[in-house]
Amino acid sequence: MSTPLATAIAPDLGAPASSPSLILARGLTKRFGEFTAVDAIDFDVAPGESFGFLGPNGAGKTSTMRMIGCVSPLSGGTLQILGLDPEAHGPQIRARLGVVPQQDTLDTELTVRENLLIYGRYFGLSRAECATRADELLEFAQLGERAGDQVERLSGGMKRRLTIARSLINEPDVLLLDEPTTGLDPQARHLLWDRLYRLKQRGVTLVLTTHYMDEAEQLCDRLVVMDKAKIVAEGSPRSLIEQYSTREVTELRFAPGVQETLDGQLDGLAERIERLPDRVLLYADDGEAAVAAAHARGLQPEQVLVRRSSLEDVFLRLTGRSLIE
Amino acid sequence: MTAFPLTTGLLGSRRSLRLIERNLFVYKHGWIIILSGFFEPLFYLLSIGFGLGALIGSIAGPGGQAIPYQLFVAPALLASSAMNGAITEATFNFFFKLNYNKTFEAILSTPLSAGDVAVGELGWALIRGGLYAVGFMVVMVVLGLVVSPWVILAVPAALLIGFAFGAVGMAATSFMKTWQDFDLIQLVVLPLFLFSATFYPIETYPEVLRVIVQLTPLYQGVDLIRSLTVGVLSPVLLFHVAYLLVMGFAGLWVVARRLDKLLLK
Numbered sequence: 001m002s003t004p005l006a007t008a009i010a011p012d013l014g015a016p017a018s019s020p021s022l023i024l025a026r027g028l029t030k031r032f033g034e035f036t037a038v039d040a041i042d043f044d045v046a047p048g049e050s051f052g053f054l055g056p057n058g059a060g061k062t063s064t065m066r067m068i069g070c071v072s073p074l075s076g077g078t079l080q081i082l083g084l085d086p087e088a089h090g091p092q093i094r095a096r097l098g099v100v101p102q103q104d105t106l107d108t109e110l111t112v113r114e115n116l117l118i119y120g121r122y123f124g125l126s127r128a129e130c131a132t133r134a135d136e137l138l139e140f141a142q143l144g145e146r147a148g149d150q151v152e153r154l155s156g157g158m159k160r161r162l163t164i165a166r167s168l169i170n171e172p173d174v175l176l177l178d179e180p181t182t183g184l185d186p187q188a189r190h191l192l193w194d195r196l197y198r199l200k201q202r203g204v205t206l207v208l209t210t211h212y213m214d215e216a217e218q219l220c221d222r223l224v225v226m227d228k229a230k231i232v233a234e235g236s237p238r239s240l241i242e243q244y245s246t247r248e249v250t251e252l253r254f255a256p257g258v259q260e261t262l263d264g265q266l267d268g269l270a271e272r273i274e275r276l277p278d279r280v281l282l283y284a285d286d287g288e289a290a291v292a293a294a295h296a297r298g299l300q301p302e303q304v305l306v307r308r309s310s311l312e313d314v315f316l317r318l319t320g321r322s323l324i325e
Numbered sequence: 326m327t328a329f330p331l332t333t334g335l336l337g338s339r340r341s342l343r344l345i346e347r348n349l350f351v352y353k354h355g356w357i358i359i360l361s362g363f364f365e366p367l368f369y370l371l372s373i374g375f376g377l378g379a380l381i382g383s384i385a386g387p388g389g390q391a392i393p394y395q396l397f398v399a400p401a402l403l404a405s406s407a408m409n410g411a412i413t414e415a416t417f418n419f420f421f422k423l424n425y426n427k428t429f430e431a432i433l434s435t436p437l438s439a440g441d442v443a444v445g446e447l448g449w450a451l452i453r454g455g456l457y458a459v460g461f462m463v464v465m466v467v468l469g470l471v472v473s474p475w476v477i478l479a480v481p482a483a484l485l486i487g488f489a490f491g492a493v494g495m496a497a498t499s500f501m502k503t504w505q506d507f508d509l510i511q512l513v514v515l516p517l518f519l520f521s522a523t524f525y526p527i528e529t530y531p532e533v534l535r536v537i538v539q540l541t542p543l544y545q546g547v548d549l550i551r552s553l554t555v556g557v558l559s560p561v562l563l564f565h566v567a568y569l570l571v572m573g574f575a576g577l578w579v580v581a582r583r584l585d586k587l588l589l590k
Contacts, residue, residue, distance in 0.1 A: 071589050090438070091437075094434060095436045105431035105434075107428050110350055118350055123435055124340070166431075
C-alpha cells in the first residue's frame with residue numbers, strides 16, 4: 001500500500017497538526033456495480049500544494065476527482081475536504097472548490113461573458129461582484145475580445161481557458177483540474193500551463209489529473225501514480241524519477257526485425273533493460289557509456305537517443321506498460 | 326441507492342432561483358420564441374370558439390345554465406395551453422439541457438443540488454406559463470368573456486396545472502433515452518387535450534367514459550378553470566386542486582431522485 005511510502009516521501013511541513021490537509025482520503029473506494037474504479041486509496045493534499053494524479057485512461061483518476069468534487073458518492077473509505085465530510089456538507093465544500101471537468105461543460109446557450117456571470121450567481125455572488133470578476137477573468141484567460149461571442153464559436157483552447165476562468169469565479173481554495181490540456185495543440189497547452197502556474201504562484205491549491213508526463217513535471221509539486229484503481233507510487237516528480245529510474249535513459253532503435261534477434265546480446269549493458277515493440281530502453285546513469293558499451297558489443301542500432309529520465313520511465317517501471325498506448 | 330444525501334431535499338433551496346436567472350439570460354437572446362406560447366390558445370379560441378361557436382350558439386356550462394360557446398371553450402383552452410407550455414419546457418428543453426448542453430453537470434459542481442435544479446427548472450416553466458395565462462386573460466377581457474370576479478383565480482389555477490404537468494413531464498423526460506421517445510409524450514398529451522371535456526361538456530360521454538375522463542389530469546384543470554370563469558363554485562374544485570398538487574409534488578420527488586441518479590454517479 002501507499003501509506004509507508006507516503007510517510008517516507010511526504011514533504012516535511014512541521015507538525016501535522018499545524019498544517020492540516022486540505023484533502024484527506026483514507027481507503028477511498030468507488031465501485032460501479034461489480035467494477036471497482038477506485039480501490040481503497042490513501043492520499044493527502046496540503047494547502048498551497050500542487051498535487052497530481054498521474055496514470056493512463058481508466059486508472060480511476062476521474063472517479064477520484066468526482067468524489068473530491070462532491071458530485072459522486074463514496075462507495076467506501078473516508079474523505080475529508082477542507083475539514084468537512086462531503087456527504088454531509090456537499091454544498092459548503094463545493095462553494096470553495098473550482099472545478100475544471102475533463103469535458104467542457106460550458107453553457108452553449110450563453111455567451112462567453114454570460115457563462116462567467118451566471119456561474120458566479122450559482123455561487124451566490126452579487127451581480128456587481130460577478131461583473132467585476134468576470135471582466136478580470138476574461139482578461140486572465142485572454143478572452144476579453146471574445147466576451148460577447150457564443151461559446152460554440154471558440155476554439156478548443158479558448159473553451160478550455162474559459163472553463164478555467166469559470167472555475168475561478170468563486171475564488172476557490174482548491175482548483176480541481178481533470179485532464180486540463182488533453183486534446184489541445186502544443187501552443188494552447190503552454191498558454192494554459194502558464195495560466196495555471198500563475199495561479200499556483202498566488203497560492204491556489206491545484207489538484208490535477210493527467211496522463212501527460214511533461215504536464216505532471218511542469219505543474220505538480222507532488223503526485224501519485226495510479227494504475228488499475230490503485231496508487232502505485234507517490235512523491236515529487238524528481239524523487240519518483242530518482243527512486244524508480246536512472247538519471248539517463250538510452251533509446252536504441254534497430255532496423256525492422258533485428259530487435260527480435262538480439263537475445264542475450266543486451267544483457268548487462270545497463271542496470272535495467274526494457275524492450276518496447278519499437279525500441280529498447282537502457283536504464284543507466286551514464287547514457288553515453290551505455291551507447292559505447294553497445295557499440296563495443298558490435299550492436300548496430302539505426303538510431304540512438306540519450307535523454308534524461310522522465311515520469312514515463314517511472315510508469316513503465318512500476319506497471320510494465322507505457323502510459324499512452 | 327435510494328436516498329442520496331447530496332440533495333438538499335424535495336423543495337430545493339433558494340439557490341434554485343439562480344436557474345430562473347439562467348433562463349432569463351437565455352431568453353434575452355431569443356425572447357421572440359417565448360411569444361409563440363401566447364398565440365396557440367388565441368388561435369384556437371378564434372377558430373373554434375368564435376368560428377365553430379357561431380354555429381353552436383349556447384351550451385350547458387358548469388352548474389347546468391346555458392352559456393355562450395366561446396365562454397365554455399376559452400377556460401378549457403387556457404387550461405390546456407398551461408399544460409402544453411409546461412410540457413414543452415419540461416420535455417424538449419429539459420432533455421436538451423440534461424443530455425446535450427451539460428448545463429446541469431456544470432451547475433452541480435456549484436453549491437446547487439439536483440433538487441435545486443429540478444425546482445428551478447420547474448419554476449421557470451411556471452413563470453412562462455404564468456405570462457401566457459395573464460396574456461390570455463387580457464384577451465378574454467377584450468373579447469368580453471369575463472362574467473365572474475372568480476375568473477381572477479384562473480391565473481393561479483393555470484399555474485397549478487403547469488406545476489403538475491411540468492413536474493410529471495420532467496419526471497418522464499428523465500427516463501427518456503432518445504428524441505423518438507417524445508412521440509410517447511405526444512401520444513398522452515394530445516388525447517388529454519382533445520377529450521378532457523375541452524370542446525364539449527363531459528355529459529356527452531356515456532357513464533363509463535365519463536368516469537374515466539373525470540380521473541384524468543387535464544380534466545381537473547379544465548373543470549377548475551371553467552368553474553372559476555363562470556363563477557360556479559363547488560367542493561369538487563378542492564378535489565381538483567388537491568389532485569394537481571399531489572401530481573406535481575410526486576413528479577418533483579421523482580425528478581430530484583432521477584437527477585441524483587443520472588448526474589451524481
